[in-house]
Each structure stands twice: as C-alpha cells, then as structure tokens.
Amino acid sequence: MRSVTTAKNNVLVLDGSPHTDGVVAQLIAALPFGEATHVRLYDTPVAPCIDCRACRVTGRCALHDMDALYGALEQADVLVFATPVYNGSFPAPLKALVDRCQVYWSRRFALGQKPPIARHKRVYLLSAGGAATKKADGLLAALKPLLTVLNGELVAAVHAADTDTRSDFSAELSAVTNLR
Numbered sequence: 001m002r003s004v005t006t007a008k009n010n011v012l013v014l015d016g017s018p019h020t021d022g023v024v025a026q027l028i029a030a031l032p033f034g035e036a037t038h039v040r041l042y043d044t045p046v047a048p049c050i051d052c053r054a055c056r057v058t059g060r061c062a063l064h065d066m067d068a069l070y071g072a073l074e075q076a077d078v079l080v081f082a083t084p085v086y087n088g089s090f091p092a093p094l095k096a097l098v099d100r101c102q103v104y105w106s107r108r109f110a111l112g113q114k115p116p117i118a119r120h121k122r123v124y125l126l127s128a129g130g131a132a133t134k135k136a137d138g139l140l141a142a143l144k145p146l147l148t149v150l151n152g153e154l155v156a157a158v159h160a161a162d163t164d165t166r167s168d169f170s171a172e173l174s175a176v177t178n179l180r
C-alpha cells in the first residue's frame with residue numbers, strides 16, 4: 001500500500017511530472033506554503049479506475065492501492081496540482097488519480113452526500129507546457145467538475161508556457177512565490 005504522511009499544515013502537492021528537475025519541479029520548489037506532503041505520481045502510480053461501480057453503493061473504492069492517498073486528499077486544506085500538459089490534459093499517472101476520485105462523484109450524486117468531503121480546500125494549479133498557449137485550458141476544464149466533488153476552490157493557476165524554447169521562468173516562479 002502507498003504510504004503517505006500528511007504534513008501538519010495539510011498541504012498536499014500532487015506532482016504529475018516524471019522529472020525531478022523540470023519546470024514543474026521548479027514551480028513546486030517555489031511554493032510558499034511551508035511543509036507539504038509531496039506525492040510524485042510517476043514514482044508510485046495508482047491503478048486506473050475500472051468503473052466497477054462499487055463506489056456507487058459503498059461510497060468507497062474497491063481498489064486499495066490509494067487508501068492512504070484518499071485519506072490525505074480528504075484531510076488537505078491546500079491542494080496543489082502541479083503538472084506538465086500532455087496532449088492538452090494531465091499525464092497518465094495524474095489522470096488515473098483524477099479518475100479514481102470518481103468515488104467522490106458517487107458519494108455526491110449516487111449517495112447524496114453533500115459535500116462528499118467535509119473539509120474545504122484551497123486549490124492551486126501549477127502547470128508547464130511546451131506550447132506558447134498562455135493558459136492550461138484543458139487542465140482547467142478537467143479540474144472544474146472535479147473540484148465540486150472535492151469541496152475545492154481554485155484560488156490561482158500559474159502556467160509556464162513555451163517551455164520548449166524558454167529557459168527563464170523567473171516571472172512564473174515569482175508568481176508562485178507570491179501565492180497566498
């Protein structure tokens with residue numbers, strides 16, 4: 001089972017990059033929130049949702065590789081999605097985690113739990129993309145319905161664009177440093 005120790009201040013960083021020294025890693029390092037639980041999804045990928053629909057009846061996932069991570073998600077006060085853009089969306093390991101949050105959709109819409117997670121979360125999106133597009137529209141679109149079932153509120157999004165040709169990300173790093 002995945003082991004996750006939730007930091008005292010309940011900041012959870014979901015890291016969708018395979019790189020420990022990429023632009024996403026730089027954005028994460030600039031976060032001003034202090035101690036955080038940093039989960040690198042490429043290091044220990046979660047299994048994909050198999051749409052078995054058990055969660056529609058039990059409110060829980062039938063797979064158990066993510067039990068500790070579900071706990072960390074539910075306890076988080078600050079949730080950071082930090083990720084490169086892959087084909088307009090999340091890289092596969094982070095997408096798998098997003099899909100496994102179907103359990104919260106089931107709690108809300110099949111079982112009528114409102115909210116499905118009691119603890120409200122401030123949510124931040126840090127992203128990087130090789131293209132010149134200034135915003136991570138695909139990620140923002142995918143996050144919107146997810147956050148309604150996570151009891152999360154998107155506070156800010158910082159996107160580092162054009163990473164294929166740029167090497168100076170001081171403006172984006174400064175924006176992250178100034179997040180509150």
Ligand SMILES: Cc1cc2nc3c(=O)[nH]c(=O)nc-3n(C[C@H](O)[C@H](O)[C@H](O)COP(=O)(O)O)c2cc1C
Pocket residue numbers: 017018019021022023024025083084085086087088089128129130131132163164
């Ligand atoms: C499989 C794959 C798909 C990608 N798709 C996109 C894309 O749709 N849009 C984009 O802007 N960049 C895309 N990229 C580029 C990455 O998002 C970019 O290199 C990013 O800076 C990587 O960040 P990292 O090194 O911190 O992981 C893709 C890269 C890979 C490997």
